[in-house]
Amino acid sequence: MDTDATNPSLLFLFLLLLLLGRGLSLVAAKSYQNLTVGSSLSSSGPNSSIFSPSGDFAFGFWPLDANSSLFLLAVWFNATSPQVVVWFATNNTDPVQVPAKSTLQLTQASQLSLFDSNGQEVWSPDAANATGVSLLDSGNLVLYDSSGAFPWQSFQNPTDTILPGQSLAENSELRSKMSDSDFSPGRFELAVQGDGNLVFYPVAVPTGHKYHAYWASGTQYAKMLQLVFNSSGSLYYQVENNNQTALTSAAVYSPTDFYQHATLDPDGALRLYIYPKNNNNTKSTDKWNAVGMLPANLCQTIQADSDGGAAACGFNAYCSLDDDQSKQLKCECALGCKFVDTNRTYLGCIPDFAVQSCEQYQRSQYLFLEMPNTDWPGDSYEHYTPTDEDMCRASCLADCLCSVAVFRMPDCWKMKMPLTNGQQGMSVGGKALIKMPKTDASLPNQGPQNPITIVKKDRNTLILVISALLGSSGFLNVLFIIAAAIVSFSFCNRTKNKKNQIAQTMLRSNLRVFTYKELEEATDNFREELGSGGFGIVYKGALAAEFHMAIAVKKLDRAAAKESEQEFTNEVRSIAQTHHKNLVKLLGFCNEGNHRMLVYEYMSNGSLTSFLFGCTRPEWNKRAQIVLGIARGLLYLHEECTTQIIHCDIKSQNILLGDNFIPKISDFGLAKLLRADQTRTNTAIRGTKGYVAPEWFKNSAVTAKVDVYSFGILLLEIVCCRKNVQTEAATEETTVLAYWAYDCFKDGRLDLLVDSDEEAMFDIRRVERFVMVAIWCIQEEPSLRPSMRKVAQMLEGAVAVAVPPDPSSYISSIV
Ligand SMILES: *[C@@H]1O[C@H](CO)[C@@H](O)[C@H](O)[C@H]1NC(C)=O
Ligand SMILES: *[C@@H]1O[C@H](CO)[C@@H](O)[C@H](O)[C@H]1NC(C)=O
Ligand SMILES: *[C@@H]1O[C@H](CO)[C@@H](O)[C@H](O)[C@H]1NC(C)=O
Ligand SMILES: *[C@@H]1O[C@H](CO)[C@@H](O)[C@H](O)[C@H]1NC(C)=O
Ligand SMILES: *[C@@H]1O[C@H](CO)[C@@H](O)[C@H](O)[C@H]1NC(C)=O
Ligand SMILES: *[C@@H]1O[C@H](CO)[C@@H](O)[C@H](O)[C@H]1NC(C)=O
Ligand SMILES: *[C@@H]1O[C@H](CO)[C@@H](O)[C@H](O)[C@H]1NC(C)=O
Ligand SMILES: *[C@@H]1O[C@H](CO)[C@@H](O)[C@H](O)[C@H]1NC(C)=O
Ligand SMILES: *[C@@H]1O[C@H](CO)[C@@H](O)[C@H](O)[C@H]1NC(C)=O
Ligand SMILES: *[C@@H]1O[C@H](CO)[C@@H](O)[C@H](O)[C@H]1NC(C)=O
Numbered sequence: 001m002d003t004d005a006t007n008p009s010l011l012f013l014f015l016l017l018l019l020l021g022r023g024l025s026l027v028a029a030k031s032y033q034n035l036t037v038g039s040s041l042s043s044s045g046p047n048s049s050i051f052s053p054s055g056d057f058a059f060g061f062w063p064l065d066a067n068s069s070l071f072l073l074a075v076w077f078n079a080t081s082p083q084v085v086v087w088f089a090t091n092n093t094d095p096v097q098v099p100a101k102s103t104l105q106l107t108q109a110s111q112l113s114l115f116d117s118n119g120q121e122v123w124s125p126d127a128a129n130a131t132g133v134s135l136l137d138s139g140n141l142v143l144y145d146s147s148g149a150f151p152w153q154s155f156q157n158p159t160d161t162i163l164p165g166q167s168l169a170e171n172s173e174l175r176s177k178m179s180d181s182d183f184s185p186g187r188f189e190l191a192v193q194g195d196g197n198l199v200f201y202p203v204a205v206p207t208g209h210k211y212h213a214y215w216a217s218g219t220q221y222a223k224m225l226q227l228v229f230n231s232s233g234s235l236y237y238q239v240e241n242n243n244q245t246a247l248t249s250a251a252v253y254s255p256t257d258f259y260q261h262a263t264l265d266p267d268g269a270l271r272l273y274i275y276p277k278n279n280n281n282t283k284s285t286d287k288w289n290a291v292g293m294l295p296a297n298l299c300q301t302i303q304a305d306s307d308g309g310a311a312a313c314g315f316n317a318y319c320s321l322d323d324d325q326s327k328q329l330k331c332e333c334a335l336g337c338k339f340v341d342t343n344r345t346y347l348g349c350i351p352d353f354a355v356q357s358c359e360q361y362q363r364s365q366y367l368f369l370e371m372p373n374t375d376w377p378g379d380s381y382e383h384y385t386p387t388d389e390d391m392c393r394a395s396c397l398a399d400c401l402c403s404v405a406v407f408r409m410p411d412c413w414k415m416k417m418p419l420t421n422g423q424q425g426m427s428v429g430g431k432a433l434i435k436m437p438k439t440d441a442s443l444p445n446q447g448p449q450n451p452i453t454i455v456k457k458d459r460n461t462l463i464l465v466i467s468a469l470l471g472s473s474g475f476l477n478v479l480f481i482i483a484a485a486i487v488s489f490s491f492c493n494r495t496k497n498k499k500n501q502i503a504q505t506m507l508r509s510n511l512r513v514f515t516y517k518e519l520e521e522a523t524d525n526f527r528e529e530l531g532s533g534g535f536g537i538v539y540k541g542a543l544a545a546e547f548h549m550a551i552a553v554k555k556l557d558r559a560a561a562k563e564s565e566q567e568f569t570n571e572v573r574s575i576a577q578t579h580h581k582n583l584v585k586l587l588g589f590c591n592e593g594n595h596r597m598l599v600y601e602y603m604s605n606g607s608l609t610s611f612l613f614g615c616t617r618p619e620w621n622k623r624a625q626i627v628l629g630i631a632r633g634l635l636y637l638h639e640e641c642t643t644q645i646i647h648c649d650i651k652s653q654n655i656l657l658g659d660n661f662i663p664k665i666s667d668f669g670l671a672k673l674l675r676a677d678q679t680r681t682n683t684a685i686r687g688t689k690g691y692v693a694p695e696w697f698k699n700s701a702v703t704a705k706v707d708v709y710s711f712g713i714l715l716l717e718i719v720c721c722r723k724n725v726q727t728e729a730a731t732e733e734t735t736v737l738a739y740w741a742y743d744c745f746k747d748g749r750l751d752l753l754v755d756s757d758e759e760a761m762f763d764i765r766r767v768e769r770f771v772m773v774a775i776w777c778i779q780e781e782p783s784l785r786p787s788m789r790k791v792a793q794m795l796e797g798a799v800a801v802a803v804p805p806d807p808s809s810y811i812s813s814i815v
Contacts, residue, residue: 035112035133040105043071043098052135055079056259059135061102062088064183070097072183073104073114073123075141075154077259080275084288085183086139086161086261087154089114089123093175093185093208096123106133112143112152127152138165138231160186161263164255168192168227174264178205179344187346188268196222198237200268200295202302214268214302215295217245231255235262235272235292248272250292267329268302268312269293276762285619285759290326298329304420311421314340314348318374318422323628323796324621325763334404334419335369335434351417353436361400368393368405368433372640375406375428376419386410396435405433426632426789427798511576512588516595523553531607531653535670540602550602551587555595568596575669578641582633584656584666603664605657608718612652617721620759622661624766627718629663630655631795634711635788637668638704645669646703650710651691652717690724694780705782708791712777716741719760719770720753738778742807745771770795775804 033050041047041060049060058078061071062085073089073096089096101117110130114123130143130151140163141154155166160174168174171194176186189201189210198217201210219225222239229235233252238244250272253260258274265271272292295301299319304311312319313331317339321327333339333349340347356366382402384395392412396405402414408430520526522541530538536557542548568591575586575598590597605611608626611618630650637645647654647668654667693709695702713724716737724737734740744752750768754760760767773794779785784805786794793799 035104035106037106037108037110037131040103042104043100043102044068050133050135051078052137052139054137056137057086057135057139058083059141060104061098064097069100071100071102072097075135075139077139077261077275079277080259080288081286082288084261084273086163087141087157087159088183090159091123095183097183098122106130110145125152125157139163140165160265161261162227162229163261164229164233165231166229170194170196170225174270175203176264176266176268179266186266188264188266190227190264190270192225192227192237195220196225196239198225198227200270202268229262233258233260248292248294249296253291265328267298269295269298269327269329271326289762293327296327298327299423299425313346313422315418315420316349316351316422317345318376318424320424323625325766332424334374334422334432335371336436348418351436355417356400356403356435356437358400363397365438366397366435367438368396368435371424371432371434372636373426373428373430374422374424374432375408375430376404376415376422376432378421379415379419380406380413381416382414384412387412393433396433403435405435407431407433426792426796511572511586512599514588514590514597514599516590516592516597519553519590519597519599522551526553526555535667541599550604552600552602554598554600556597565591571669572598574643574645578637578645578669580633580636580641581662582629582664583636583668584664600666603656603658603666605659605661608652608655608657608663611657611661612718612721613723617757620754620757620763623718623721624763624770626655626657626661626663627715627770628792628795630665630711630714631788631792633663633665634707635792637665638707638788644704647707647710648702649691650707650714652714655714693782695782703782704788705785708777708785708788709782711788711791712774712785713738715770715774715777719767719774721757738807741771742775745775745804746806766797769797769801772801772804775807776801778807779805780808 035041035050041049043061049058051058056077056079057075059075060073062074062076064070064072072085074085075087076083076085096114098114098116102115102122104112104114106112110128112125112127112130112133113121116122125143127143128151129145131146132144133141134144135141138155142150143152144150155163156172158166158168158172158174160176162168162174170192172192174190176188178184178186185203185205185208187203187205189203191199191201193199197220199213200215201213203210217225217237219237219239224241225237225239227237227247228244233255234244235247235250236244237247247262247270253274257277259277260272260274262270262272270293271290273288273290275288276286278286299312299321302312302319312329316334316337317331318334320330320332322330331345331348336351336353337349338352339345339349384392387395387410389407389409389412392405392407395412396402396414399414401416403417404415404419406413406415411430514522519541522543523539524541526537526539528540530540530552532538536555539553539555541551541553543551572586572589579585584603585601586598587601588599590599612623634647634650637647645668647665649667650665654665656664656666658664691710691713693706695706717724720737720741722737726735726737741753744750745768750764750771751761753771754764754767773786773791776784776786776794777791790799794801
């Protein structure tokens, strides 16, 4: 009985193979199935999709709404979060949308067909004799026939996206979507043209008319143009087989380490997106990142011309790019204007006030709202140079046709609405002055209710009905100034004591005067302490009459209380004249006997200190945004407000975080309040240990550069998420962050600074830029430190950053 069949080891082997085979087929059945003749997918139920063998991609019914009442037939990245649609079925360019209970079937006639819930065929690819449908690991959806050939494949019928391994041959296009969630054909097309030119066009919706190109490869008449995203992750176009030109300046990311796709986005840029593949442990912080785009300067590139309305943003709007890596294009309205359609901001804006007319035009009835760094280049009908800002304002005010003046020393341009091709950004410079009627009750009203109503009684008298004193929007404040001016005109003759004059001055500068009693009530007798700074303690409060608006009340300590009334008033007024997104807004003040208090808007997200050094490390992108915001706020204080304000105490405790974690500088303008008492001794140094510039200790002048120094320290803290001085540091070299950072930079080991911070590691070039800027800022010699304008430009990447010297080299070389 010695036969092979009973050989125990062979039997074992046989069983093992059987088991393995079963196991494999189970795995395959779970994650991968081809559609074969007769089988189908249904929009509801378990068989709504099939997967690529790796499980990276899925093909099937993609729900368009939370309710799952409409579906696309699509291919998407299944393994990433969020999942991203890379192909969808279209009829011409329109997405095919089907209701619930629709089915996709490979019919007995070897035809793939999509049937809606009524059994009506709504889509079918142009291919006959298909014996199966399969989703390949590349993301390519293919129909195959009995010979193994692919009579149809999604890679040859792209929508808005291409994947590694996919090429576009001549006479094919990508068409952008309308928006991220709206799959209908959008406003841009990328065409691989038969004439050998690769071209980006704005497209009219819905006619499909193509306007003038906004970017072209310039390879017209070249032979055999192809747009290639090859399987090792290089994105380029090539002519004549081998002449390749990279499409974006992005580095090449390996498809073994990253999922990637290149998409013509709704804003008209072709962006390369990557997502880390962590086969072993997917992290919640993983996300799609844009690492390259074409064209890079969308706002300047997509411009209206004589051919029609192809501007990136429509009339009376301006264009800017998001600060973050994706650089998404944003359209925003000129002050006083509102979107024609808030869901489609590119359609432009219309004035939200009564438009001036040349009949009965009275210049005294208009004022200007300022928009820094904004311009509508090429839109002017009159240009003066050289001139100054006062002349520019006066000239526009006197002209009933002028609706906007743009002033950029020494030039003044006058413009009429509607305005086109608006731009805003640090590189624009200058300011736009938007003219609007002073007393227009239809001024934009963003508060919950309209707090101020102005009733016109007769020509000379206005009666103010003030239902609530202070709104939170700038426009209401403008109204308030006017209201206050009117109040002061009508009452100043009657009551002429000193207090009242001061109150009037304050009122003109847009501030509310509080009584001690009011603030005592608002803060519930100074119960909840928010913090204490160099100038006094801050309490939380709420104004009952103003919809319980939260406020922060700073009780100034005695040193400030010693100042004369006039000085106090002047300081407070100069603070009140600052208006910037990155500054905490002063709402009002109290000045009664010994009680001097400042009332600020309340910041819900606390200070940067608790944000940075709390339990969990905040996201790198958020931190980078915060850096840019602080730089802009400081730039404004130094160079853009009426009188220069040196902060003197920049530190993380003085940066508060508003909604969306927008950083806001607090405590500015207060350094001057204490000036009278100040002598140049160490005890009077108005700064905080660790952030103080060396010149405070020397006999040299204190300039705005002290803030640049402190900002440099703060920047390092934000990059590394640790305090400048850390006594419990691992080693002596790492105790002082500023020294350690320079050492790391010098040794090319920036990775040590952002150790275990994968997001930052991933963005190491920006980390490097930030650290280099910080090292420039903390140069011991003040004149070597850049201005805040230069700092902001370097951080944004608008200008290159030179290699910084050792912060103490200048000093040591002259000692
Ligand atoms: C789903 O598809 C599998 C394989 O084609 C099949 O065995 C199963 O019965 C289907 N389930 C439903 C609910 O149709
Ligand atoms: C596809 O994604 C879903 C949702 O993330 C997940 O539950 C499912 O396991 C994935 N399928 C495959 C085959 O990876
Ligand atoms: C979901 O769809 C049903 C019918 O398809 C509709 O009656 C219902 O209002 C929808 N719900 C939402 C939240 O859209
Ligand atoms: C495709 O669109 C055309 C109009 O563009 C329409 O006439 C036709 O019925 C559509 N086809 C299907 C299958 O819906
Ligand atoms: C489909 O198959 C039939 C018969 O095998 C053949 O005659 C026909 O040419 C095929 N059609 C295509 C488009 O390949
Ligand atoms: C599915 O289709 C692909 C592509 O034709 C083929 O290579 C593969 O063997 C098929 N898989 C199954 C389980 O039929
Ligand atoms: C992709 O293109 C790059 C750049 O031309 C080349 O180095 C690489 O070998 C190509 N990869 C493949 C798989 O063709
Ligand atoms: C490759 O393209 C560049 C510019 O498009 C052109 O100057 C050069 O002659 C081309 N080289 C070849 C070999 O065709
Ligand atoms: C995943 O684990 C395998 C073996 O456990 C290892 O070789 C591989 O490097 C790991 N991959 C990643 C991305 O960590
Ligand atoms: C904008 O979109 C929202 C939600 O999609 C919708 O409720 C609203 O009606 C839209 N507004 C306009 C003006 O189309």
